[in-house]
Amino acid sequence: MSMKTRAFDLEIKATPDKAGRFSGYASVWGVTDSYREQVAQGAFVESLAETSGKGRHIPILWQHRSDEPIGHWTELREDEHGLFGEGELWLDEAPYARIAQRGMKAGAITGLSIGYYVRDSSFDETKRLRTLKQVDLVEASIVTNPANDEARIDTIKAKLAAGETISERDFAKVLRERGFSRAATDAIADVGFKAWAAGAGQPHQAINPGLGDLAKALSGFTLPKL
Known part of the structure; x- marks a missing residue:
């Protein structure tokens, strides 16, 4: 726990x-x-x-x-x-x-x-x-x-678990918070996030499998100490 x-x-x-x-x-x-x-x-x-x-x-x-x-x-x-x-x-x-x-x-x-x-x-x-x-x-x-809860990884994971979609901007905030440069953030979002988002959020699915995959990928992140 x-x-x-x-x-x-x-x-x-x-x-x-x-x-x-x-x-x-x-x-x-x-x-x-x-x-x-x-x-x-x-x-x-x-x-x-x-x-x-x-x-x-x-x-x-x-x-x-x-x-x-x-x-x-x-x-x-x-x-x-x-x-x-x-x-x-x-x-x-x-x-x-x-x-x-x-x-x-x-x-x-x-x-x-x-x-x-x-x-x-x-x-x-x-x-x-x-x-x-x-x-x-x-x-x-x-x-x-x-x-700023909207920029925290825990919030994004909670949204994914609830079957909600997240924006590229939300994802970019998390990457920048974790120390990625702007260039690296843009590259990750352009290649990885956009490809995932293109097939996510089907209305007939309570929770899209892609959302779980992204949540699993985010699980390795930890919040910074304030």
């Missing part, structure tokens, strides 16, 4: 004070992201109870870097709106905590991305929508910009 991430704008209720304390919503109910997923109320309850029972706190990381913790959540609880948290940045010990504090106060850094494992979920075939009913929250990162 691989850890998943979910990125969005952090709804800040109180910007970091001199001691680095701040509050805001780490997740909001019923919001559908580009993965066609949403989090249901109650999804975090069991995980938070287990973490609290062990005397632990959920860490705040900088840009998902496990070697760059910049604080911890002193409290996390669910309410009618979402997952509300009160956090504390380690201003004296972590240099990036001071950058996060300054950026959040200026309104320049407002992104949050949570890391979690899915414990239980349901899928609506009609709406093509997955609802996360129970998740294991591992960490929550302050990020400079919430991830």
Whole structure:
């Protein structure tokens, strides 16, 4: 089971004070992201109870870097709106905590991305929508910009699995993200992607075999660390 991430704008209720304390919503109910997923109320309850029972706190990381913790959540609880948290940045010990504090106060850094494992979920075939009913929250990162989900490999793989077509532009974004030059990207798209796309997406097929082949080819890619 691989850890998943979910990125969005952090709804800040109180910007970091001199001691680095701040509050805001780490997740909001019923919001559908580009993965066609949403989090249901109650999804975090069991995980938070287990973490609290062990005397632990959920860490705040900088840009998902496990070697760059910049604080911890002193409290996390669910309410009618979402997952509300009160956090504390380690201003004296972590240099990036001071950058996060300054950026959040200026309104320049407002992104949050949570890391979690899915414990239980349901899928609506009609709406093509997955609802996360129970998740294991591992960490929550302050990020400079919430991830551009439409450019992420996970999103393209999700679209392929659902039988949806993707554009040449989407595919090119992934290649450029992985470090391919513009010339190499154009060559790959022109020779490989266009040939595949010419025979993909037959309306009478729920999932075109070509989509599975492309998804398999993409499975070797990994997302870059932020």
